Ligand SMILES: *[C@@H]1O[C@H](CO)[C@@H](O)[C@H](O)[C@H]1NC(C)=O
Ligand SMILES: *[C@@H]1O[C@H](CO)[C@@H](O)[C@H](O)[C@H]1NC(C)=O
Ligand SMILES: *[C@@H]1O[C@H](CO)[C@@H](O)[C@H](O)[C@H]1NC(C)=O
């Protein structure tokens with residue numbers, strides 16, 4: 475009895491006492507896909523692929539002036555968050571080149587929430603898929619941990635002032651399913667599995683001491699120029715009149731996001747000493763497309779900066795950004811989309827601001843800050 479009580483006390487004392495009220499983060503740990511990858515895919519793909527376009531010019535041109543492995547012309551949301559907290563840009567975990575004391579980025583472009591094995595077993599894999607799914611990223615975090623903190627208490631203390639970001643995940647799961655021939659109706663059936671995977675990852679981090687966990691939803695996939703460019707002779711009623719985006723894919727994204735929001739609320743309910751934040755990619759991108767001038771974007775917001783195609787989206791799937799002869803636009807600041815799938819630094823900047831100030835996150839990442 476005494477032993478049991480002792481054990482319970484240990485467990486209890488290993489949980490933080492109260493909700494953090496001032497997010498003066500001392501480190502950032504990020505999990506995700508190409509919207510957050512700052513260099514991991516390039517490390518994974520280098521021994522396998524001959525040409526890695528995201529590692530070539532003009533990727534990175536706006537801010538870094540050279541490719542960094544980011545799928546953009548410059549900084550991602552994650553970079554803007556790090557800068558806002560005066561932290562170094564979060565180093566990619568697979569580039570064993572820096573200290574991870576102030577955070578590590580485990581995100582891999584193309585990563586899925588479901589395990590790689592799921593796609594292999596269901597005949598949905600393709601040569602461009604790498605084994606960097608959410609559970610693999612959690613494994614890397616577990617591998618890194620002993621270098622950051624030793625005891626359970628020490629780790630709880632360490633992570634109590636860290637910002638954890640779990641996502642975006644899901645968009646690639648659905649894309650690979652559709653690419654592999656699943657109907658949209660079948661894809662809807664997998665949404666609960668995907669949500670469960672993301673939610674379990676957040677919960678695992680909470681058990682390890684995370685006190686602030688941001689869970690981003692997916693982007694409006696019907697507004698992805700690469701999807702729009704695939705078939706430019708679809709009937710008018712397939713498109714949302716207000717945006718020109720594809721209805722069916724945006725419906726799927728909204729369904730995922732509403733289910734994810736429910737899961738995040740449930741986690742918040744179960745962990746009152748933790749701050750859980752649902753962060754939105756969907757609403758900002760819709761805002762950019764509906765009212766581009768409000769953000770300084772051109773009035774054809776679905777047209778991409780880096781491409782060379784004869785269609786209105788400037789996307790040719792056989793001639794993508796950074797391939798020979800495919801360069802970028804004059805002024806990337808005026809574009810929402812960079813390469814057909816990923817956003818420009820300018821777009822990511824607006825989204826980061828909205829996550830911080832609450833326009834695009836609930837609650838805002840900065841809520842509770844005194845200054
Ligand atoms: C935030 O943390 C840094 C060190 O990590 C410290 O120098 C600074 O004073 C803190 N700011 C506030 C407002 O607590
Ligand atoms: C952090 O973001 C907030 C909200 O957008 C902004 O007001 C503030 O100036 C930013 N701080 C830094 C240091 O970038
Ligand atoms: C690794 O570190 C070196 C020296 O600090 C730096 O020049 C190089 O760019 C880094 N590599 C990556 C991939 O960040």
Ligand SMILES: *[C@@H]1O[C@H](CO)[C@@H](O)[C@H](O)[C@H]1NC(C)=O
Pocket residue numbers: 590591594605610613
């Ligand atoms: C993916 O990587 C993990 C961790 O390294 C490994 O356990 C798993 O077997 C791999 N999956 C496949 C399908 O190769």
Ligand SMILES: *[C@@H]1O[C@H](CO)[C@@H](O)[C@H](O)[C@H]1NC(C)=O
Pocket residue numbers: 597654655
């Ligand atoms: C797997 O998919 C490929 C192409 O999508 C198809 O040719 C093949 O027959 C499928 N195999 C099985 C076992 O379903």
Ligand SMILES: *[C@@H]1O[C@H](CO)[C@@H](O)[C@H](O)[C@H]1NC(C)=O
Pocket residue numbers: 705706707708709
């Ligand atoms: C494009 O969409 C139209 C209308 O739905 C369809 O008839 C046509 O087969 C599609 N073309 C391709 C290449 O998928």
Ligand SMILES: *[C@@H]1O[C@H](CO)[C@@H](O)[C@H](O)[C@H]1NC(C)=O
Pocket residue numbers: 782783784785789790791792793
């Ligand atoms: C895409 O590129 C191919 C050659 O790689 C070309 O034949 C085709 O016309 C291009 N399509 C568009 C829409 O630009």
Ligand SMILES: *[C@@H]1O[C@H](CO)[C@@H](O)[C@H](O)[C@H]1NC(C)=O
Pocket residue numbers: 781782799800801
């Ligand atoms: C686009 O492609 C055409 C035809 O291949 C080529 O002449 C032109 O230089 C390319 N323009 C850019 C900006 O890549």
Ligand SMILES: *[C@@H]1O[C@H](CO)[C@@H](O)[C@H](O)[C@H]1NC(C)=O
Pocket residue numbers: 823824825827828831832833
């Ligand atoms: C918050 O950020 C969004 C996105 O950049 C911006 O449109 C909005 O004006 C900001 N709101 C405040 C109160 O700063």
